[in-house]
Amino acid sequence: MAGKNRFMASLLALLDDDKFMRDVVSKPCSATEQVNVRCYLNLVEKILSQAIAIVDDVAKNTPPKGDQCQSKSSTSLSLEPSLPLSSTINELCYQITCKARNNDVYQTMASLFNMLSSFSWDAKAVLTLLALSVYYAEHWRLAQIEESDDLLSLTAMLRGSxxxxxxxxxxxxxxxxxxxxxxxxxxxFTKCAVEFVSYSKDFGEISASVDISGHFYYIIVIILGCSVQFSGLISMSNEFLGQDLWTFLERVTTKYESFKKEVENLREKHVEQISYQKIKKLFKHCTDIVELMAALFCTKNDFSTVYQCCKRTTVTVEKFKDKNVMLLISDLNLSVEDLGTLTSIYSECNFQCSKYKIMWVPIVEEHNEVMQKKFLDRRSEMRWYTSNSMVSKPAAKFIRKKWQFRQQTKVVVLNKQGKVVNMDAMAMIRLWGKEAFPFTMSKGKELWNRQGINWLKLVVNNMVFPDVEQSQFEREELIFLYGSADDLQTVQKLKNT
Structure with a gap:
């Protein structure tokens, strides 16, 4: 028992031996042996799922389920004969069992990595885990048969099991x-690491900050620990009964949970990237406004609905069928002036009778409880439509890139086919109000080309200095516009003149 405990103590020490790990992972990885890692990982999962279930039944003292005792698996697996299966797995199984008993942990690890030098890091871990799976499953499968087979029971005793x-x-x-x-x-842990590798191609900058080879190294240490402990537990010599098992389990669980969060972060970004690409593709080939609205503002939990503010209920996106849609894009600090202008336009009879809808598109950097409450409060002040929650990250990314949203409130006008007819109608809405209807670029040009426009009155009264009284223009008074944030002294002199 002492020898086995010494091995486990060394294995625990290996978890903290950064120098040894760096020496191992720094060696060039030739990856000349091509392995279908996903295929082998699926095989590992199929084998272990049945073996693990047997152990769970033993722990509960319940009879094994029928599908665990079948002589043939109901799942057919197709493996290419060229893949390194039998010889490599058999040698790995020997390395992590028999050879591990006779060597110290450092010798065993060095021998393992020397043998696996021609494989990529994910293949190293998956093949080693497959060797453990075969060893583990074979013993538990035989254990079930031994109960009713005297010959197997006798041979097991002779093997010292x-x-x-x-x-x-x-x-x-x-x-x-x-x-x-x-x-x-x-x-x-292995599934997480393999998943991480698949994402690293698309998120190079983020994945570069994670030492993935170190994680695969760590997985192989865990696998070796599992193998050594299992071989001790099935030995009749009672070499090892798991005294160090709980400490080892606690240590590796902490490591796994930390790495799992990093993988979940990449997985979220991966899902967002797929969604973003779908939105881009749909927008490029869109022929129906409903399709675009659903892609932008309906998540899988929304069941293709948006929120109708005036009725305080959700409605299907089909409400936008054959409609022109004004997307009011802003953060949660939508100004009172803009809100008032749009509300007055929305209340006009001509607008209500037209085939136009207004949709508020709230975009924020962070989604949290504080922002959610602010979103709901702002939404309660509106009468038109909005999304059920703040706009998703993929949709926000599309809006920022495609429609150049930079936190300044803007209105993008879409026609019935989902095509943009005005990239930013907010300026003309602020200047002309309801006269800007139907808010197309051609209408804007028409308004600017009208005769008799008092440019100073138009600009000053609505955009620069809204407090200027109408009577000042009618009296044809001389108006001075001055001000400077950088030269307050000059401004003061003008006031005193």
Whole structure:
């Protein structure tokens, strides 16, 4: 027992040995052996799912399920003969079991990585986990048969193995359960790392900050620990009953949970990227405003609905069918003036009778409870439509890039086919109000070309200095416009003149 405990103590020390890890991972990885990592990982999952279920039944003292005792698996697997299966797996199994018993942990790890030098890092971990899966599953499968097969029971005794499937040793069963949990964790850790590799191609800058080879190294340490503990537990010599198992499990769980968050972050970005590309593609080929509105403002949880503010209820996006849509794009600090102008336009009878709809598009950097409350408060002041929640990150990214939204409130006008007829109608709405209807660029040109426009009155009264009284223009008074944030002294002199 002491020898096995020394091995586990060394394995725990290896988790903190950054120098050894750096020495291992810094060696060039030739990756000359091509491996279908996903295929092998699926195989690992199929094998372990059945073996893990057997252990769970043993722990609960329940009979094994029928599908676990079938002589043939109901799942057919197609493996290319050129893939390194039998010889590599057999050698790896020997490395992590028999050879590990006779070497110290550093020798074993060095031997493993020397053998796997021609494989990529994800292949190293997956193939080593597959070797453990075969070893683990074979013993548990035989354990189920041994219960009713005297010959297998006799040969198991001669091999020095316990009849592990019917063990009444409470301490041993608890150790098996803990080991089972550790193997589950090794599988999840490997799946996370392989998933990370698939994302790293699209998110190079983010993934570069993560030492993925170090994580694969860590997984192989876990796999070796699982193998050593299992070989000790099934030995009749009682070499190891899991005294160090709980410490090891706690340590690697902490490492896994930390890495899992990084993978979840990339997974979220990956999903957002896919959604963003779908929106871009749809916008390019869009022929129906409803399709575009659903893609931009309806998440999978919205069931293709938007929020109708005046009725305080959700409605289907089909409400926009054959309609022109004015997208009011802003952050949550939409000005009272802009809100009032648009409300007056919306209330006009001509607008109500027209085939025009207004949709508020709230865009924020962070989605949190504070912003959500502010969004709901602002929404309660409106009468038109908006999204059920703040605009999703993919949609916000599209709006920022395609329609140049930079926090300044703007109105993008879309026709019935979802095509842009005015990239920013907000300026003309502020200047002309309801006269800007139907808010197209051609209408804007028409307004600017009208005869008799008092340019000073138009600009000053609405945009620069709204407090100027109408009577001042009628009296044809001389109006001075002055001001400077950088030269207050000059401004003061003008006031005193």
């Amino acid at each position: 316990h009849a592990i499937g019917k063990s009444s040793d409470t301490q041993r069963i608890k150790a098996f359960v803990a080991l089972n949990n550790l193997i589950k964790l090794a599988l999840e």
